[in-house]
Amino acid sequence: MTPLIDVRHLSKTYSLGEVEVHALSDVTITISRGSFVAVMGPSGSGKSTFMNIIGCLDRPTSGSYFLDGVSVESMERDELAEIRNRKIGFVFQNFNLLARVTALENAKLPLLYADNVIRDADARAAKALAAVGLEGQLQNMPSQLSGGQQQRVAIARAIVNEPQIILADEPTGALDTKTSREIMTIFRDLNQTRSITVIVVTHSDEVAAYADRIIYFRDGRLVNGEAAVPMPVVLDQAAKR
Amino acid sequence: MLNHWMSTIRVAFAALKTNRVRSALTMLGIVIGVAAVIATVAVGTGASQRVQAQIASIGSNMIILIPGSLTSSGMQLGTGTVTTLTRSDARELSEQCADIKDAAPAVRGAASVIYEGNNWGTTILGTTPAYLRIRDIAIAQGEALSEQDVEKASKVALLGSTVVEKLYGGADPIGTIVRIKQVPFIVQGVLASKGQSAGGQDQDDIVLLPITSAKQKVLGFKSANADAVDAILIQARSGDQLDAAQEEARALLRQRHHLLPDEEDDFSMRNLEEILKAQVTSSRIMSLMLAAVASVSLLVGGIGIMNIMLVSVRERTREIGLRQAVGAKTRDILLQFLVEATTLSIFGGIVGIMTGIATSVIISHFAGWQTVISPAAVLLAVVFSALVGIGFGFYPARKAAYLDPIEALRFE
Numbered sequence: 107m108t109p110l111i112d113v114r115h116l117s118k119t120y121s122l123g124e125v126e127v128h129a130l131s132d133v134t135i136t137i138s139r140g141s142f143v144a145v146m147g148p149s150g151s152g153k154s155t156f157m158n159i160i161g162c163l164d165r166p167t168s169g170s171y172f173l174d175g176v177s178v179e180s181m182e183r184d185e186l187a188e189i190r191n192r193k194i195g196f197v198f199q200n201f202n203l204l205a206r207v208t209a210l211e212n213a214k215l216p217l218l219y220a221d222n223v224i225r226d227a228d229a230r231a232a233k234a235l236a237a238v239g240l241e242g243q244l245q246n247m248p249s250q251l252s253g254g255q256q257q258r259v260a261i262a263r264a265i266v267n268e269p270q271i272i273l274a275d276e277p278t279g280a281l282d283t284k285t286s287r288e289i290m291t292i293f294r295d296l297n298q299t300r301s302i303t304v305i306v307v308t309h310s311d312e313v314a315a316y317a318d319r320i321i322y323f324r325d326g327r328l329v330n331g332e333a334a335v336p337m338p339v340v341l342d343q344a345a346k347r
Numbered sequence: 348m349l350n351h352w353m354s355t356i357r358v359a360f361a362a363l364k365t366n367r368v369r370s371a372l373t374m375l376g377i378v379i380g381v382a383a384v385i386a387t388v389a390v391g392t393g394a395s396q397r398v399q400a401q402i403a404s405i406g407s408n409m410i411i412l413i414p415g416s417l418t419s420s421g422m423q424l425g426t427g428t429v430t431t432l433t434r435s436d437a438r439e440l441s442e443q444c445a446d447i448k449d450a451a452p453a454v455r456g457a458a459s460v461i462y463e464g465n466n467w468g469t470t471i472l473g474t475t476p477a478y479l480r481i482r483d484i485a486i487a488q489g490e491a492l493s494e495q496d497v498e499k500a501s502k503v504a505l506l507g508s509t510v511v512e513k514l515y516g517g518a519d520p521i522g523t524i525v526r527i528k529q530v531p532f533i534v535q536g537v538l539a540s541k542g543q544s545a546g547g548q549d550q551d552d553i554v555l556l557p558i559t560s561a562k563q564k565v566l567g568f569k570s571a572n573a574d575a576v577d578a579i580l581i582q583a584r585s586g587d588q589l590d591a592a593q594e595e596a597r598a599l600l601r602q603r604h605h606l607l608p609d610e611e612d613d614f615s616m617r618n619l620e621e622i623l624k625a626q627v628t629s630s631r632i633m634s635l636m637l638a639a640v641a642s643v644s645l646l647v648g649g650i651g652i653m654n655i656m657l658v659s660v661r662e663r664t665r666e667i668g669l670r671q672a673v674g675a676k677t678r679d680i681l682l683q684f685l686v687e688a689t690t691l692s693i694f695g696g697i698v699g700i701m702t703g704i705a706t707s708v709i710i711s712h713f714a715g716w717q718t719v720i721s722p723a724a725v726l727l728a729v730v731f732s733a734l735v736g737i738g739f740g741f742y743p744a745r746k747a748a749y750l751d752p753i754e755a756l757r758f759e
Contacts, residue, residue, distance in 0.1 A: 163672060163752045184676040191674020202669045202756070206361050218354050219674035263673065 108175045109136035110270060110303055111160060116169035118155050129155040131326045140301040142294065144314035147323030153307055156323065160305065161194055161273045162186045174270060191219050195264025197274040201256045203248040209235060210244040213262040234262040238292055254285035261292055272296065274306045278313055290316045359687040362659065373655045374695035376648025377735065381699025381728045382706055383641030388724040389707035391634015393717035395627045402623045404541045404550065406482040408586050410593055411617045412579040431613040433574040434558065436600060440581055443599055446592040448584045451477035452558055452576040456566040460554055461526040462514040469510050470553045471527065473561020481582040489521040489536030492557055500559035504532040507551040508540045530564045532556065589618065648695065649735040656688050656743035667747050668755025681748040688740020689733055696732030700725055
């Protein structure tokens with residue numbers, strides 16, 4: 107079976123004036139279906155660039171990226187938008203909910219941009235909200251919800267299209283410890299019961315502990331990327347910094 | 348797709364509602380522009396319709412001949428001060444000129460008309476039955492003048508409706524006797540109303556008499572030329588023959604008046620219809636110019652929309668990034684902002700139409716100008732304001748649609 111994510115010799119170079127910045131250099135990794143991966147590394151290590159490319163928000167300068175067996179590295183803007191819509195759910199640190207519309211409307215958003223008309227969009231959004239424990243807050247505005255609840259709405263929005271991958275960028279960065287655990291539990295349940303591949307960027311070892319695999323970036327390169335790294339090794343590396 | 352449209356429109360409305368004051372002020376530019384266009388076009392259309400109605404009221408294909416030349420030795424003499432045109436000129440004009448259908452001589456003066464205790468100062472016009480045909484004056488009641496009335500210098504009169512109203516106040520004037528300069532005239536008929544003339548005169552404030560009776564019994568005649576008239580109205584057989592008729596009349600009169608080739612005409616010709624048509628044209632040009640000036644404010648309104656849309660795109664950069672992340676295509680974002688801009692402009696347009704209509708009603712009420720709201724102008728205003736929205740909304744919408752999602756999501 108082809109891996110869900112198959113990245114080979116991926117590089118991303120930005121030119122800031124005359125200086126060239128190598129955000130990613132020669133990254134090769136495969137991520138299989140149904141895995142739960144934590145992406146770690148210091149700021150500027152290239153993990154955000156990696157996530158952007160994995161999430162089809164950005165294109166690599168060189169290298170190849172097969173998502174679900176399809177080469178996406180040279181797709182057009184709108185083709186990438188369609189891939190994001192069908193296969194990827196995003197969760198952000200600051201939730202990124204639309205402030206002026208209800209939880210239901212927020213969760214429904216990806217369905218509005220689906221290629222085919224989705225007749226039961228409301229029902230599907232309600233179901234997604236129920237899956238994250240918000241069945242009673244469908245008509246609430248984001249301002250009427252707590253931070254944890256807002257992030258749940260964001261998760262509902264991420265899963266409403268039944269994607270294969272959830273990409274979460276520091277999903278608990280703005281939440282307290284207890285709420286963080288609740289959110290991570292939701293991710294784990296989604297990973298285990300629906301076999302959704304979850305990739306989480308985090309600085310927190312506690313969050314990383316929910317993952318069954320941790321990959322570590324430094325200076326745009328992958329450190330120990332190919333093997334499932336035992337936790338102590340990673341922690342050792344983190345301590346050495 | 349419909350679902351998609353509905354939600355796009357809902358999003359646009361929600362965005363506009365969040366910034367009520369800003370949206371309202373943005374719309375104001377369009378409102379003023381559209382209202383100004385509608386009101387000026389209404390005033391202009393009203394003015395040209397009024398002039399057109401006046402053209403219809405003077406009679407068609409008509410030329411007026413007045414004795415005296417317009418210029419003489421470089422000096423302009425008052426026309427009508429000399430008596431060079433005669434009744435026989437009129438007769439010859441209608442008999443000899445192929446392009447002239449009818450010619451009516453006329454003399455005019457002012458006199459008081461007395462009926463029982465009432466008297467009313469009015470215009471006395473002595474003429475022949477041809478006058479009624481040329482001016483297209485119908486007889487509302489009673490009978491018209493006849494050739495016999497003219498030949499016999501019968502003491503009969505036709506009254507204009509204003510005169511009837513002033514003297515009779517509702518009673519039937521037919522067969523009654525009015526006195527003009529002590530001379531009794533039998534009221535033979537009442538003229539159908541013609542309304543105001545181009546100069547604002549009441550065309551119904553008039554008494555028509557046979558030209559013979561008018562000259563001999565009312566206006567007094569100069570023995571020097573008992574045949575002289577104040578004017579001759581001639582009517583061409585058709586509008587196309589107007590110029591030919593004018594030239595024939597000139598040639599015939601010059602010959603009859605024994606004018607040498609280097610002498611100027613001792614009469615002048617006026618084609619009232621042409622003058623009025625020129626008025627219509629100039630009032631049309633005027634209102635078009637006003638509308639053009641007004642549409643500049645539409646343009647300014649459009650720039651206002653563009654400005655606000657740019658602000659809106661900037662404020663909602665994160666939202667745009669999010670929509671792109673969850674799968675919004677270039678077209679989806681473009682459409683959303685275009686709908687928003689178009690909503691602003693169409694709403695502004697609708698309010699502008701209502702304001703424009705109200706303004707024209709107020710203008711016609713207080714200034715007394717006739718205004719006509721043409722459906723074409725309203726339609727044009729709607730289409731134009733929608734185009735303004737799409738046109739000026741396009742740049743900001745395009746800017747939004749081509750934002751880099753990563754940058755947009757990171758935007759603070």
